[in-house]
Amino acid sequence: MSAVRRLAVALLAVSVILVAGAAPPAQAQTTLRVVMHSDLKIVDPIWTTAYIVRNHGYMVYDTLFAMDAKGEIRPQMVDKYDVSADKLTYTLTLRDGLLWHDGKPVTSEDCVASIKRWGAKDSMGQKLMSFVKELQVVNPKTFKIILKESTGLVLGALGKPSSNVPFMMPKRVAETDPNTQISEFIGSGPFIFKKDEWKPGDKAVWVKNPQYKPRSEAPSGLAGGKVVKVDRVEWRAIPDHQTAINALLAGEIDYMESPPHDLYPVLKQDANVRLVSLNPLGNQYTFRYNTLHKPFNDPKVRQAVMWAFNQEDFLKAVIGDKQYYKVCQSLFPCGTPLESRKGLEGGLLVESNFTKAKQLLKEAGYDGTTIVLMHSSDLAVLNNLAPVAKSLMEKAGFKVDMHSMDWQTLVSRRAKKDPPTAGGWHAFLTSWVSADILNPVMAGFLNSACDKAMFGWPCDEQMEKLRDQYARETDPGKQKAIAEAVQVRLTQYPTHIPLGQWYGAVAVRKNVQGMVEAPVTVFWNVEIKK
């Protein structure tokens, strides 16, 4: 055989191998291939507040109540519930036919244990549990929540849409110490987690739960019927955005949860891909002060920053496209029941007023202390925020030293109470999922309980009183009035500054349909059309 013939045979052999590899595998089932915003490394949604784990939670577990598209709390696992006349006893009855993935029935005991574990860990759960006198099992399908005093938190907390979500787990699992990760991943949700196929850094797999009985209502937000229309969902770990987009364009994946805004034009050009906005509430950018140290220990100086900022500058710098951001002159997200402009008159948050800011700094006797501003430089949705903040603060007369770092370093550093000159900090910018900040109790940055507050440690008795009043109030009208008082108080004693709402879109192949609009990415109702 000549060298040329040998080469030809070798090339032919390689071609056959490559063609054989290119042939699509016979698929007896529909698989939705998804790239999420992050890899799934932890699988206990009570142990961590990480959003990717919360999203996994919605696959595997179900909730007693859930928030619908209008922001109202609806029964989910609960069939019916009854509130006593004195509003001190909630009697909850579970739906018929609820089963764990191992085939055993869901019981009241399971739910009570689950509420206790969540209530020990989640901040809103802790608040709720401070009102709870007893969780009483009546029978396998009914249990009672007996309160010490009335509160409007019960349904809102049990139907809380975001981290930590009160997911129901079997009693034996829910009895795990809340500070220890669970090791059994059995839920009663619409999907079953395939632990044997979970390869962190590669993929996580769920299959349809054939025993799941969806509610009869149409899906609405996180409530309603969770009808699964694919056999299998795979979350593929593709950390590089560009590669994930290329994979979507090439049809190797079907769904990308959070493509970066600057790559939307690439996706819009492809006829086989579409961008769909699924989270109507979006997210809120936020500037957080550290109130422990000079000069931000003085509310007047913090007010000066508030007057110097305008939301549009931040939103333009990061998101750019007006279709995906909204200036929102409200502490609580626009489009939610507690949206209000009370106390924000005079263009606060929407127009920079450097004269007012300078005047406040003068009144406060600002001595030119350099502000240590932490800048997260590795996340596209945060990267441009700090430079804008620095520029606006400098225009108001502040001296600012911007420290650039990756987000994980920032997360570690923000927990430090040391003076800014000794490794501490004065301020940073972040983003909240709107579903996490819907009211004064949920919104973590409003917690002003000094040492018990989140990093930044604001300490304000008046704010805490208002938050407490809100927790106790059961009338929605009065709750709104309290929320407005909280907003007014925020302008007097700023704990943080809301910097506008922004929205992302998921990118999907054209044949992927039925996605549910909700503040969390969920996969029930999603189907792949042939």
Add this chain to the structure above:
Amino acid sequence: MLPYIGRRLLATIPVMAVVAVFVFLLLRLTAGDPAAIIAGDNATARDVAQIREKLGLDQPIVQQFIIWIGKTLRGDLGESFFFKKTVTELILGRVEPTLALATCTLLLAVTMAVPLGVTAAYKRGSWIDRFVMGLSVLGFSVPVFVIGYALMYLFAIHFAWLPVQGYQRIGDGFGGFIQRLVLPSFTLAIIYVALIARITRASVLEVLGADHVRTARAKGLADLPVLLRHVLRNAAVPIVTVIGLGVALLIGGVVVTESVFAIPGLGRLTVDAVLARDYPTVQAVVLLFSGVYVLINLLVDLTYTFLDPRIRY
């Protein structure tokens, strides 16, 4: 030779000890707290403190080091902070893709670079020589990820001949396995080809001018046998050396290439572990890479004795 190998293996112990201390301290000195990362964005200081305690990060650094090194010496690399898996399990699950990528890259690089280098030397000053050296400069200058994206666009998006990303285990089908390795291996091989081709050219050029080559030609031997029998064999020592030393380049390249092509190998594990400050995993992977590097250098030294009979240990 056995005593030499024994001595070299013994010498790896202090090297690995230094690496262990260095990587342990470096991780602790780097900003970032794994407990804060695990706890998530909405966690309170109390949550973070509880997780730190659970992970043993509240103990003094010396104590943490003694516990870790003690376990490592007993063959226990510990448990990952994030994945509910032992580090050994994690590493074993990631070895195959990295090994496959490295082997493919090495084969591709050597089979491309050595003929290119020899041809460039043989045709010194010609357009082929200039072309090869030009390519070599380009290969060195363009970052691996740029090459990766360019190849991905051309062959996976534009022509749709190859997959964009991912890895298929060899057990799940050889065709898919090879198909998914072509682009990443080629991407990673380019810098390696540049390095080996340059060294091959220089080495072959040196030998081409030697007396024994002139004698072989004078005897009437054809060019190809002269190149293969008398030139390449004598030029092999520096080439093998650079292939061995280049493994460090390969390890660095694997980290980037695996990220660009979403290959779940050791490189990706390293990146993920570093970003998440997963100390036990980073420590184990760095120790593993260091051990592999030391052993490859030993292997290269031993190869010399086969290539050059004058070398004896």
